[in-house]
Amino acid sequence: MLKYSALRILKSLPVVLISAFVVFSIMLLVPGDPALMRAGPDATPVEVAAVRQEMGLDRPFVEQFGRWFVLAVRGDFGKSFVSRVPVSELIANRLPATLQLATLAVFVAALAGIVSGVFAATRARSRADWGISVGAAVTIGIPDFWLGTLGILVFAVWLGVLPPGGNADLFGDPLLALQHLALPVIALAARPAAVLSRFTRAAVLDVAREEMVWTARAKGLPEWRVITRHIVPNALIPILTVLAVQFGQMLAAAVVVETVFAWPGLGSLLVGSILGRDYSVVQAVMLMLVVAFILINLIADLLYARLDPRIRAGLGK
Amino acid sequence: MNGIASSSLLMIRRIFAHPMGRVGGSIVLFFLVVALFVPLLAPFDPAFQDADNELVPPDLTHWLGTDQFGRDVLSRVLYASQAAIIVGCTASILGGSVGVLVGLLAGYFQSWVDTLAMRAADMILAFPGLLVALLFVIVLGPGLLTVSVALAIASTPIFARITRASVLQIKQREYVLAAIQFGSPTGWIMRQHLLRNCASPIIVQASLIIGISVLAESGLSFLGLGIQPPTASWGLMLNESRGFLYDAPWLALAPGFALSLFLIGLVFLSDALRDILDVGDLVEAGR
Numbered sequence: 001m002l003k004y005s006a007l008r009i010l011k012s013l014p015v016v017l018i019s020a021f022v023v024f025s026i027m028l029l030v031p032g033d034p035a036l037m038r039a040g041p042d043a044t045p046v047e048v049a050a051v052r053q054e055m056g057l058d059r060p061f062v063e064q065f066g067r068w069f070v071l072a073v074r075g076d077f078g079k080s081f082v083s084r085v086p087v088s089e090l091i092a093n094r095l096p097a098t099l100q101l102a103t104l105a106v107f108v109a110a111l112a113g114i115v116s117g118v119f120a121a122t123r124a125r126s127r128a129d130w131g132i133s134v135g136a137a138v139t140i141g142i143p144d145f146w147l148g149t150l151g152i153l154v155f156a157v158w159l160g161v162l163p164p165g166g167n168a169d170l171f172g173d174p175l176l177a178l179q180h181l182a183l184p185v186i187a188l189a190a191r192p193a194a195v196l197s198r199f200t201r202a203a204v205l206d207v208a209r210e211e212m213v214w215t216a217r218a219k220g221l222p223e224w225r226v227i228t229r230h231i232v233p234n235a236l237i238p239i240l241t242v243l244a245v246q247f248g249q250m251l252a253a254a255v256v257v258e259t260v261f262a263w264p265g266l267g268s269l270l271v272g273s274i275l276g277r278d279y280s281v282v283q284a285v286m287l288m289l290v291v292a293f294i295l296i297n298l299i300a301d302l303l304y305a306r307l308d309p310r311i312r313a314g315l316g317k
Numbered sequence: 318m319n320g321i322a323s324s325s326l327l328m329i330r331r332i333f334a335h336p337m338g339r340v341g342g343s344i345v346l347f348f349l350v351v352a353l354f355v356p357l358l359a360p361f362d363p364a365f366q367d368a369d370n371e372l373v374p375p376d377l378t379h380w381l382g383t384d385q386f387g388r389d390v391l392s393r394v395l396y397a398s399q400a401a402i403i404v405g406c407t408a409s410i411l412g413g414s415v416g417v418l419v420g421l422l423a424g425y426f427q428s429w430v431d432t433l434a435m436r437a438a439d440m441i442l443a444f445p446g447l448l449v450a451l452l453f454v455i456v457l458g459p460g461l462l463t464v465s466v467a468l469a470i471a472s473t474p475i476f477a478r479i480t481r482a483s484v485l486q487i488k489q490r491e492y493v494l495a496a497i498q499f500g501s502p503t504g505w506i507m508r509q510h511l512l513r514n515c516a517s518p519i520i521v522q523a524s525l526i527i528g529i530s531v532l533a534e535s536g537l538s539f540l541g542l543g544i545q546p547p548t549a550s551w552g553l554m555l556n557e558s559r560g561f562l563y564d565a566p567w568l569a570l571a572p573g574f575a576l577s578l579f580l581i582g583l584v585f586l587s588d589a590l591r592d593i594l595d596v597g598d599l600v601e602a603g604r
Binding site for chain 1 (some may be wrong): 570
């Protein structure tokens with residue numbers, strides 16, 4: 001396990017480095033001169049040159065990248081072009097809201113997806129199974145931002161029972177915070193839950209065909225025991241991988257959903273910064289999202305190997 | 318050519334014989350017809366601004382009402398199907414062609430070609446698809462063409478991986494080994510044996526990519542980073558409707574409903590294709 005983990009972690013390091021390089025290259029590729037943008041429209045050429053030197057833009061590109069990356073690893077992303085506030089401060093202000101939203105959404109998606117998937121599989125080819133399957137297929141087709149907009153329309157505009165957007169302090173006023181979280185979490189979790197439900201159903205049916213399940217039944221275990229003790233734990237291993245992939249997708253989807261609900265998280269910070277051409281913030285948020293995505297996949301792989309010894313053996317070859 | 322025509326016809330017949338395929342196929346066909354004949358179907362010019370009729374609720378003249386510029390919502394919803402189909406097909410066909418070619422070469426020759434191609438694929442897949450598209454839009458600027466190309470690039474590694482996996486399997490079969498032994502030209506083996514036999518997972522993946530790309534396009538347009546006004550796009554219409562949820566809810570309902578219906582049709586269609594072509598686990602679950 002130790003050897004596998006070390007190898008797997010080593011393999012993801014170059015991916016982090018190259019994605020950081022790609023994200024950093026935005027600065028070089030975007031139209032316009034960052035020094036000119038930072039100095040403002042009224043700056044004299046001398047002032048622009050001074051800013052360029054201060055930003056290190058007169059140095060070779062690889063050196064610029066190296067400096068940026070080393071500082072980024074320490075959590076220093078420089079200052080925002082627009083507000084002049086340190087980028088790390090902007091991120092620190094926005095990160096908790098995104099974490100709340102994403103964690104709760106993953107939890108809801110996992111619970112709804114796995115429970116409905118197992119339920120459908122144990123009643124395969126029944127009306128309930130058919131209903132869940134069609135429901136999941138339809139849910140996959142509904143875009144999260146339209147589901148969110150519909151939610152606002154029904155629960156905020158027409159019924160007036162939930163707030164249309166924004167957030168509240170989870171620890172100060174938990175009830176109000178949950179009211180603010182309800183619609184964004186559902187909008188974000190619906191599609192992953194549907195994907196997970198379909199996958200869980202297939203995985204459970206797959207395991208149910210295995211001989212050990214026959215054996216369990218033959219030795220007289222009650223059906224619920226066969227399901228909870230033998231089928232579900234074995235099906236959970238591949239389900240975990242799909243959950244991780246969906247979690248990663250959710251980070252990207254949060255960018256859109258946060259905008260729908262004016263949710264003060266990293267996603268809306270990213271969109272605002274792109275529209276405002278605040279590239280130091282764009283780089284930082286993009287890097288954080290990609291690193292989080294790589295990290296989630298890494299953790300999923302390690303967990304997968306921990307649960308299924310066959311994977312570890314496979315990589316050794 | 319005749320062979321392809323008759324096998325496509327057989328394919329369509331099998332799709333419509335499948336219960337989910339019938340629903341999905343009909344929905345997708347409906348949008349294709351709308352996109353092709355929209356100048357005949359749309360009651361108004363989608364860009365025509367009628368200052369006397371701003372934010373009119375649905376009535377007999379404007380079936381789905383008008384927006385804040387007095388443009389007819391029904392006409393814009395119908396025209397937007399063109400943008401969706403262009404983006405979906407470009408991403409699928411362009412990304413598919415490049416990806417399949419790369420996967421074919423990587424799987425057949427293996428060695429450094431394979432290593433290089435798969436590392437590059439890993440790199441692109443290290444980013445969630447929407448972020449790849451966002452990166453391209455930041456650098457190249459928004460618009461129909463940029464978004465289509467960006468989504469094609471995001472989908473290329475998926476096609477490459479699937480093709481490579483199929484080629485690795487098929488390459489071991491006796492008839493391919495025999496063809497290699499006979500000294501058949503490499504290009505002929507690739508076309509005749511490998512490409513034909515890995516067509517099924519590629520077709521299913523292509524249908525999935527159309528849906529994923531339409532979804533991503535509408536998401537980007539919703540953020541204001543995709544298709545730009547005055548071109549009609551469902552995502553863009555939803556973005557513009559945000560300020561009018563209280564006064565003009567029809568602005569959000571109509572494009573969202575059309576978009577969802579099209580995507581649901583594509584999900585049903587790709588489910589049916591997966592069943593019919595029996596590809597199982599080869600195709601990656603919804604990226």
